[in-house]
Amino acid sequence: MKLKYLLPIAFIALFFSCSTDNDDDAIVNETEDLELIQTIINNNQTIELYNEKGMFETGYNLVSLRIKDNTTDSYIEDATLSWMPMMQMPTMEHSCPKSTISKALGKDTVYEGFIIYQMTNTDASGWSLTLNYTIDGTDYSVTETISVFQYENQNTASFMGSDDTKYILALIEPKDPSIAVNEMKVGLFKMENMMTFPVVEDYTISLDPRMPGMGNHTSPNNTDLTYNNADNFYYGDLSLTMTGYWKLNLKLMNAVDSVLKGEDVTDENEASSLYLELEF
Amino acid sequence: MKMLITVILCLLLSSLGYAQDNNKETKKDTTKLKEVLVLSRRKLSNHRQEKTLSSIDDYLEKSNKVTMIKRGNYAWEPTINNMTSERLLVTIDGIQIFGACTDKMDPITSYVDVSNLEKVTIGSGQEGTENGHSIGGGIDLKLPSSKFNGSGFKSGLDLGYETNGNYKATGLDLEYTGNKFFISADGIYRKSDNYDAGNNEEILYSQFEKYNISLQSGYKFSENQSIDANVIYDKATDVGYPALPMDVSLAEALIASLTHYYKPEDKALKSLETKLYFNTITHIMDDTKRPVVAIRMDMPGWSDTYGFYSKANVVKNKHHFTFNFNGFYNKSLAEMTMFSNNPDEPDMFMYTWPDIRTLYSGIFIKDDFHFSAHETLSSSIRLGYHNNKIAKEVGVQSLEIFHDTVDEQNNRFLVSLASTYQLKKENYNLSFGLGYGERAPSVSEGYGFFLFNSFDNYDYIGNPNLKDEKALEANFSFKQKFNDFEIGLESSYFHIMDYIIGEIAPDVSSMTIGANGVRVYTALDHASIFNTYVNSSYKISERFAINGTVGYNYGKGNDGENLPLIKPFSYFAEFNYNTPKFNAALQLDGNGNQSNYSSKYGENETADYAILNLNLGNVFHNKLGKTVLKYGIENILDTKYSTYADWNNFPRQGRNFYMNLSFVFP
Numbered sequence: 001m002k003l004k005y006l007l008p009i010a011f012i013a014l015f016f017s018c019s020t021d022n023d024d025d026a027i028v029n030e031t032e033d034l035e036l037i038q039t040i041i042n043n044n045q046t047i048e049l050y051n052e053k054g055m056f057e058t059g060y061n062l063v064s065l066r067i068k069d070n071t072t073d074s075y076i077e078d079a080t081l082s083w084m085p086m087m088q089m090p091t092m093e094h095s096c097p098k099s100t101i102s103k104a105l106g107k108d109t110v111y112e113g114f115i116i117y118q119m120t121n122t123d124a125s126g127w128s129l130t131l132n133y134t135i136d137g138t139d140y141s142v143t144e145t146i147s148v149f150q151y152e153n154q155n156t157a158s159f160m161g162s163d164d165t166k167y168i169l170a171l172i173e174p175k176d177p178s179i180a181v182n183e184m185k186v187g188l189f190k191m192e193n194m195m196t197f198p199v200v201e202d203y204t205i206s207l208d209p210r211m212p213g214m215g216n217h218t219s220p221n222n223t224d225l226t227y228n229n230a231d232n233f234y235y236g237d238l239s240l241t242m243t244g245y246w247k248l249n250l251k252l253m254n255a256v257d258s259v260l261k262g263e264d265v266t267d268e269n270e271a272s273s274l275y276l277e278l279e280f
Numbered sequence: 281m282k283m284l285i286t287v288i289l290c291l292l293l294s295s296l297g298y299a300q301d302n303n304k305e306t307k308k309d310t311t312k313l314k315e316v317l318v319l320s321r322r323k324l325s326n327h328r329q330e331k332t333l334s335s336i337d338d339y340l341e342k343s344n345k346v347t348m349i350k351r352g353n354y355a356w357e358p359t360i361n362n363m364t365s366e367r368l369l370v371t372i373d374g375i376q377i378f379g380a381c382t383d384k385m386d387p388i389t390s391y392v393d394v395s396n397l398e399k400v401t402i403g404s405g406q407e408g409t410e411n412g413h414s415i416g417g418g419i420d421l422k423l424p425s426s427k428f429n430g431s432g433f434k435s436g437l438d439l440g441y442e443t444n445g446n447y448k449a450t451g452l453d454l455e456y457t458g459n460k461f462f463i464s465a466d467g468i469y470r471k472s473d474n475y476d477a478g479n480n481e482e483i484l485y486s487q488f489e490k491y492n493i494s495l496q497s498g499y500k501f502s503e504n505q506s507i508d509a510n511v512i513y514d515k516a517t518d519v520g521y522p523a524l525p526m527d528v529s530l531a532e533a534l535i536a537s538l539t540h541y542y543k544p545e546d547k548a549l550k551s552l553e554t555k556l557y558f559n560t561i562t563h564i565m566d567d568t569k570r571p572v573v574a575i576r577m578d579m580p581g582w583s584d585t586y587g588f589y590s591k592a593n594v595v596k597n598k599h600h601f602t603f604n605f606n607g608f609y610n611k612s613l614a615e616m617t618m619f620s621n622n623p624d625e626p627d628m629f630m631y632t633w634p635d636i637r638t639l640y641s642g643i644f645i646k647d648d649f650h651f652s653a654h655e656t657l658s659s660s661i662r663l664g665y666h667n668n669k670i671a672k673e674v675g676v677q678s679l680e681i682f683h684d685t686v687d688e689q690n691n692r693f694l695v696s697l698a699s700t701y702q703l704k705k706e707n708y709n710l711s712f713g714l715g716y717g718e719r720a721p722s723v724s725e726g727y728g729f730f731l732f733n734s735f736d737n738y739d740y741i742g743n744p745n746l747k748d749e750k751a752l753e754a755n756f757s758f759k760q761k762f763n764d765f766e767i768g769l770e771s772s773y774f775h776i777m778d779y780i781i782g783e784i785a786p787d788v789s790s791m792t793i794g795a796n797g798v799r800v801y802t803a804l805d806h807a808s809i810f811n812t813y814v815n816s817s818y819k820i821s822e823r824f825a826i827n828g829t830v831g832y833n834y835g836k837g838n839d840g841e842n843l844p845l846i847k848p849f850s851y852f853a854e855f856n857y858n859t860p861k862f863n864a865a866l867q868l869d870g871n872g873n874q875s876n877y878s879s880k881y882g883e884n885e886t887a888d889y890a891i892l893n894l895n896l897g898n899v900f901h902n903k904l905g906k907t908v909l910k911y912g913i914e915n916i917l918d919t920k921y922s923t924y925a926d927w928n929n930f931p932r933q934g935r936n937f938y939m940n941l942s943f944v945f946p
Binding site: 178179180181211212213214215216217218219220221239240241242243244245279280 | 574575616618620621622625626627628629630631674677678680681682729730785787788789790791793794
């Protein structure tokens with residue numbers, strides 16, 4: 001009985017004692033699984049932007065950043081950062097939903113945050129990114145043009161609700177869907193003004209996944225997405241019965257359950273006006 | 281139920297207890313199987329065999345106990361006691377083999393041909409559990425036994441032609457038999473175009489083409505030891521299934537076995553037979569020949585099985601014991617890819633059988649106790665361990681969409697018990713038996729994923745949490761002879777508990793475009809199946825005989841609903857004329873109106889029908905050898921009909937003239 005508890009502890013101890021020995025290697029590998037999107041040179045610093053694909057695309061982008069001191073050729077471990085993505089339109093400019101930037105969990109030189117690009121130009125142009133950061137009490141700022149490519153599917157939706165508010169909805173999970181009950185995670189933001197996109201809390205998003213290519217086949221045991229105040233995202237169960245193209249028909253309801261956007265899918269109504277797309 | 285098990289166990293134990301009797305009288309093997317069909321083409325005197333080149337399906341259909349479910353003109357599915365594949369055990373000489381088609385388009389009987397076999401043994405209910413567990417019964421397709429009689433070189437040629445469907449069949453066999461060594465090879469080729477139903481209505485997609493080759497060789501080490509290797513390769517292409525939305529472009533099987541025989545002399549152990557085997561099946565469904573489909577799809581399936589058995593016969597005093605220790609490992613995988621009509625959308629893919637591994641091992645013991653000159657008490661027990669494993673993680677995950685808990689592995693312990701009392705007198709036979717059996721769910725029932733059943737137009741989802749299906753069985757048979765008149769009655773009753781069947785899952789959307797919905801496999805608390813047949817024959821003279829059979833079947837679930845695929849009232853009558861060189865038979869075959877159909881499972885009322893057949897045969901002897909000519913007309917009146925066992929009521933063959941010519945060169 002006691003051995004049952006002792007053994008895992010012993011293994012954990014062994015594991016950690018080993019891993020501390022390898023700390024030097026770990027620093028080198030902190031962006032190992034990531035692809036470089038772009039480097040931004042700002043005099044004495046070089047800022048490296050990474051994500052899994054090595055490019056910005058419309059929708060949810062989880063971005064990792066590093067700041068290199070060009071004189072010492074080392075990475076800064078104690079900077080504070082913030083950012084401001086901006087889309088330049090012919091008559092105006094606007095930003096998009098984004099998170100704050102914080103140190104990536106368990107890493108020394110990598111900072112992390114997300115940006116949700118709700119749109120882009122067909123040639124990936126239009127967006128710029130301003131980075132403001134502080135190192136040892138000195139403030140720095142740099143603005144650089146970035147390329148945001150159109151994602152192949154509708155993984156984000158920006159729409160006007162019946163309450164005359166503009167919302168932005170973005171699919172975050174499943175990133176790697178399988179024939180299973182997948183955890184679905186979306187972010188829901190409100191466009192307060194051109195620059196401010198706060199999280200919308202405590203709404204409900206009903207889910208009806210369909211395969212238009214299979215006579216609008218749907219899957220059982222899906223659940224509506226509900227708000228999780230721990231990380232400010234919405235979660236629900238998404239059943240996918242086969243690979244292929246899925247249209248995730250959604251309906252957005254506010255805290256008192258009145259529908260702000262979207263319709264039920266019926267024999268007559270093939271799809272909701274609010275939907276996200278998924279292919280795997 | 282427990283009481284019945286106790287009773288059977290007591291019977292079994294008491295008969296074993298008798299083994300202590302010091303009775304010197306030894307008896308030869310007098311075990312009689314319930315029904316033995318001799319299928320060998322070499323045994324041409326068998327009158328049941330109207331065509332020397334009939335398929336196994338045709339042969340099986342002649343048996344009282346067996347009805348063939350037809351989805352086309354090829355690969356019919358045998359049923360015994362109104363129970364289909366999942367409740368039966370079909371083996372090839374003890375070899376476990378499982379079809380690779382999720383839609384039952386490839387019953388095991390479609391992978392062998394008459395040329396491969398010597399006979400077929402059919403055991404009804406728990407009498408069919410020598411090779412494994414079943415509820416309805418077992419069919420064992422026996423391979424030819426080794427021969428070391430030094431008969432030398434022998435060959436045979438068969439040619440067959442049938443007008444309906446322009447059906448051609450050719451068979452060739454070569455054989456050399458020495459005193460220590462034998463080798464035989466045979467091949468058969470069959471090809472049919474679309475056949476015509478009554479009134480010359482062409483049934484589209486009823487064509488097929490197949491060939492089968494087999495090679496068998498044996499070597500005798502000593503007087504009591506020999507070894508035998510057997511390989512069968514069977515390949516069917518371009519098989520149409522008029523009753524289904526898809527056809528088959530390839531059904532291919534390789535079946536190989538190696539058997540060691542040991543026959544000691546003057547010992548209680550009469551024979552010890554050990555076999556190692558493997559078989560692999562590839563089955564590819566195809567819809568490219570169908571001009572209009574909702575969506576194009578590929579549905580390949582694979583089934584590989586490895587196994588062994590070791591079987592001993594021991595005769596001690598008045599007891600004849602059969603021991604059989606066997607085991608197998610099967611891997612069943614099937615997948616479906618659908619090609620979207622919208623070229624921008626990716627292909628859709630799913631595992632319909634997510635790589636299910638089945639491991640079984642079990643032991644069977646049977647005792648035939650001949651406790652008096654006329655009486656035998658046969659008791660048998662089979663105990664088995666059955667394990668299923670979902671090898672693909674996506675299989676577990678996909679089933680979790682429908683079930684709260686899906687275990688990657690599932691272990692079962694299965695029991696079969698049977699006891700039969702037989703009385704054989706000169707003028708009458710009587711037997712009475714009781715049995716209890718269990719079976720594990722089939723791969724489709726346990727793990728199938730969106731398997732479309734065109735019969736009831738539902739998609740089926742497997743249920744890995746099904747309980748074992750259990751059956752209590754009672755059977756009775758009686759035969760009385762009055763001079764030239766013989767009358768017999770055979771009857772079986774099954775009380776099946778946790779009867780596995782699909783139940784509609786409301787609000788679940790079908791995958792198949794146009795299907796009515798989804799059914800998930802679940803179990804009825806209990807169901808009852810009953811059948812009874814009365815057979816009679818009268819020998820008018822040395823050359824003339826008539827025989828007839830009438831049958832009644834019944835099947836209902838505890839919910840009061842009829843079970844599907846229960847045979848309606850049936851009758852068969854035959855008038856025979858036989859001389860050593862010529863035979864003729866006129867047959868009347870019919871079913872009553874299927875009034876107790878199961879609308880819940882997609883059946884509708886199938887009208888009554890009757891057809892007339894005429895079969896003729898001649899035997900010629902000449903210098904080169906023997907020539908056998910079989911010819912006749914099936915469905916003489918060109919009746920357009922379908923039976924309860926025809927999938928979606930598609931009509932059977934209209935009038936057909938056939939001719940089979942066989943040459944046997946000694």
